[in-house]
Amino acid sequence: MPDAVVIGAGPNGLVAANLLADEGWSVEVLEEQAEPGGAVRHNREVDADFVSDLFSSFYPLAAASPVLARLGLEDHGLRWSHAPRVLAHPLSDGRCAVLARGIDATASSLDAFHPGDGDAWRRLHEMWERLGPDILDALFTPFPPLRATARLGMRLKAAGGLRMARTLILPVRRMGNEEFRGEGGKLLLAGNALHADLPPEAAGSGGFGWLMSMLGQTYGFPVPVGGAGALTTALVRRLRKRGGILRCEQPVRSIIVRDGRAAGVLTADGETVRARRAVLADVSAPALYGELVSAEHLSSQLIADLRRFQWDLATFKVDWACNGPVPWQAEAATQAGTVHVADGMEELTRFAAQIAMGQVPDRPFALFGQMTTADPSRSPQGTEAAWAYTHVPHVIKSDAGDEGLTGTWSTKEQEIMAxxxxxxxxxxxxxxxxxxxxxxxxxxxxxxxLDSNLHGGAINGGTAAMHQQLVFRPVPGTGRPETPVRGLYLASASAHPGGGVHGAPGANAARAALRRHRLPGLARAQRVLTHRDRTGRTPPLTH
Known part of the structure; x- marks a missing residue:
């Protein structure tokens, strides 16, 4: 009987399992797919000579994450690679806004749109240098992040207090208009806001666009050498070296609850896997509370709140094997790992408005990835492994493109949209x-x-809008990994701080489980000795 059962071998589940194993817990991870990784996987199915990421590709939050940094994944084979430029947003007239890891290059790009906009970018970057460390600390620690919030409050006060807070909650269109005279800076902020499901007019989209822009400015948008799955491989290798067990093709049907405590899980083939101390679920909140845990163990209020749970937008993705580099009109875009494809702010707003009306956009805003530009190992020299994704409504009422798309996503509809x-x-x-x-x-x-957490193609575990963040994530009054069932912890992107590959939800769940079962004195020492006898190693004592 393991100390903990982890449901799901996505990055959050694997981070949680690693942290528990570091503390001497025996851990068993059950994954429904044939391979681990969740939305961090790659293969060669597009073309045998090309490595294509199935889902996510660029990982600025991973680069910034203290959770992943402490795991030392580079010691387990992980290597990072960067494109010459982080991000580009070309326009049809040949102009192009560029985000680079060197702030002078970014500023120069924006000055080409309007003199002085480079200095405006530098001011936003100075704000990041003052506030960024405490913002990241607040993001990557359990809710409520009391110490980080206190420090952030003091820094906000010193930086202008309410005026600075106002800037961070602005819609990204308004923030861009207040900070920049030309279009370049506005496009960088707005395009980065749309990495989530935040339209240009949404409150808080400015802060999110600024955060993603400054992450790119500071850390770049790195990719794992060899494919996204290299990050998963490093997590799995580390876990197994610490005695953890990973079993794939093991979908979990339900969580066993006895006397109000999670006692284990029941798999789809009828196997009972008991857990001595905890069950950690790297699954969506609706799946946990609507499928895995019987309603008798949940309050009527929680069940009612879940009916109001909002998924982020559906995603439509195309992968390509290209015989040559993408022939962008704007030469600067050829050096960028990520390219935002939309002809200006008005087209971004038009795209978001069509989705809000339930329409399939006729000119879809696309995030375009140039993977060989970012990592030359992805395809033969002189070629490009590329992809693009866009968002579509979950419920489609009409097709703004007049091609009759209905959202059945038949083979014909998929080809039309591609x-x-x-x-x-x-x-x-x-x-x-x-x-x-x-x-x-x-x-x-x-x-x-391919990943049941991506419900209807939603990739962030629920909307990033303000009404479903912090204490409202996944439902009002939560914000922490603990659940109504003792010993059961939510460890997915549906928990604070939400989507992105950074490991924080998994780490928060693991820490909560460890706090609940911290063993004092002799009992702790005896447990360590027992674990050493079983594995031949002594885990670190950090409590």
């Missing part, structure tokens, strides 16, 4: 479609079939 994304790219990179050697289409149902 062609639409390619035409959007072609507007900014004439000749792109002629370079395509092969492509793979991942519609929302396909994404969910």
């Amino acid at each position: 062609d639409r994304i390619e035409r959007q790219v072609e507007r900014f990179a004439p000749g792109f479609r002629s370079l395509i050697r092969a492509r793979r289409v991942l519609a929302p149902p396909t994404l969910q079939s």
Whole structure:
């Protein structure tokens, strides 16, 4: 009987398992898919000579995460690579806003749109240098982050107090208009806000766009050398060296609750896996409370709140194997790992408005990844492994493109939507479609079939909007990994601080379990000795 059972071998589940194993706990991880990683995986299915990431690709939050830094994954084979430029936002007239890890290069790009906008970017960066460390501390520690919040409050006061706080909660369109005269800086902020499901007019989208922009300015948008799954491989290798067990193709059907405590899980094939101390669930909140835990163990208020749980937008993704580099009109875009594809702020707002009305956008805003530019090992020299994803509504009422898309995502509808994304790219990179050697289409149902946490193609475990963050995540009055069932912890992106590959939800769940079962004095020493006898190693004593 392991001390802990972890449901799901996504990055959060694997982080949680590693931290528990570091404390001498025996851990068993059960994963429903045939391989670990959740949304951090790659393969060669598009073309045998090309490495294609299935889901996520660029990891600024991983680079900034103290959780992952403390795991020392570089000692387990993980290496990072960067594109020459972090991000580019080209326009159809040939102009291009560029985010680079060198602030002078970023500032110069924005001055080309309007003199003085480079200095405006430097002021936003100075604000990040003052507030960034405490913001990251607040993000990556359990809620409520009392010490980080206290420090952040003092720094906010010194930096202008309410005026600074006001800036961070602005809609990104308003923030851009207040900070910049030209379009370049506005585009960098707004495009980064749309990495989540935050439209340009949403409150708080300015703060999110600023955060993602400054992460790129400071850490870049790095990628694991060899494919996204290299990050997963390092986590699994580390866990196994500490005695942890990973079992794939083991979907969990339900959580066993006895006397109000999580006692283990029941797998789909009828196996009971008991847990001596805790069950940690790297699954979405609706899956945990709506499927795995019987309603009799939950309050009527929680069940009612879950009916109001809001997923982030559905995602439609296309992967390509290209015979050559993408022929962007704006030369600066050729050096960027990530390219934002939309012809200005008005097109971004138009895209968001169409989604809000339940329409499939006719000119979809696309995040475009140039993976060989970021990591030359991804494909043969002179070629490009590329992808793009866009958002679509979960419930589709009409097609703004007049091609009859209904959201059934049949093979025909998938091909129509993939062609639409390619035409959007072609507007900014004439000749792109002629370079395509092969492509793979991942519609929302396909994404969910490959990772059940990606419900309907939602990739962030729930909306990033303000009404479902902090104490409201996943439902009002929570914000922490503890659940109504003793010994059961929510360890997924549905918990604070939410989506992105950084490991914080898993780490928070592991810490909560450790606090609950911290063993004093002799009992702790006896447990360490027992574990040493079983594994031949003595784990670190950190409590």
